[in-house]
Amino acid sequence: MGRVTERRRVVRIRDGAVSTRPDTLVAEEPLEIRLNGRPLAITMRTPGDDFALAAGFLVSEGVLGGAADVANIVYCAGATEDGSNTYNVVDVKLAPGVPVPDITLERNVYTTSSCGLCGKASLDAVRTTARWRLDERDGDDIRLTPETLSALPDRLRAAQRVFERTGGLHAAALFTPEGELLDVREDVGRHNAVDKLVGRALREGLLPLSDAVLLVSGRASFELAQKAVMAGIPFLAAVSAPSSLAVDLAAETGLSLVGFLRGGSMNIYAGEQRIALRTAAGDGLAAADRPSA
Structure with a gap:
């Protein structure tokens, strides 16, 4: 099985002094995901948690909704001409009775890059396949304070073990509304890190993640x-900017979306009802002053 990191020789220049040394790099290898033996998608990922990555990917595509939907997940032997196992091909076998989606070229383009359909079609696809509604929760909905949100990036960075050695990994983490770290995964791709989180939750029978905060x-x-949305997570926060289509999807589905989460600053793009907002006077933010979704 592939390693998470690899060593390479590097020529280093520091203040005019030249030296050579080994450097630790994050590993990147392709992973082919098969569904009942048929190729579905290929993603570049950091080896590790491959079964969870495949399961999480299928959750996001509406194929899986719980651990009982999976018969087994295996590495495919004989993936090369000489019959050796590269541990870069994973086959997910669905449990009896679980519908097998129509695997087409158009579907592969959409699932791997999300650029195969226009914005409206993309929104419609999520709305029609999502198993859990985020906009139908009442008084039991989660609420976070800005102070709790502000502390999450530092907690994520402290949990990034491989990033500290390489500086080249993205991360995704799940937190409780009180800021307790539940799980963290690292990968060369943010989407892979999220798939690994969701896949682990699926295999442990924890979906939907209706009381979790996802930080990327x-x-x-x-x-x-x-x-x-597909994992039933009501709150997504990011340390950088959201895209316009991400904001549209959040507003459409009831997802709370926070961007530019840095220090004590943040922008709320949708779902501000899940944040305990306060004015300078200490009162709740007036409806007219709340950010538009």
Whole structure:
């Protein structure tokens, strides 16, 4: 099985002094995901948690909704000409009775890049396949304080073990509304890190993640918002900017979306009802002053 990191020789220049040394890099290898033996998608990922990655990917595509939907997940032997196992091909076998989606070229383009359909079609696809509604929760809905949100990025960074050695990994983490770290995964791709989180939750019977906060390093794309919605996660926060389509999806589905979460600053793009907002006077933010979704 592939390693998470690899060593490479590097020529280093520091203040005019030249030296050579080994450097630790994050590993990147392709993973082919098969469904009942048929190729479905290929993603570039950091080896590790491959079964969870495949399961989480299928949750985001509406194929899986619980651990009982999976018969087994295996690495495919004989993936190369000499019959050796590269551990870069995973086959997910569905349990009897679970519908097998129509695997087409158009579907592969959409699932791997999210650019195969226009914005409206993308929103419609998520709305029609989502198993859990985020906009139908009442008084039991989660609420966070800005102070709790502000502390999450530092907690995520402290939990990134491989990032500290390489500086080249994205991360995604699940937190409780009180800021307790539940799980964290690292990968060269933010979407893979989220899939690993969701896949682990599925295999442990924890879906939907209706009381969890998802934090991602970098920006919040439509694809990441989609994965949150499909896993039943009501709150997505990112340390950088969201895309316009991610904001549209959040507003459409009831997902709370926060961007530019840095220090004590943040922008709320949708779902501000899940944040305990206060004015300078200490009162709740007036409805007219609340950010538009």
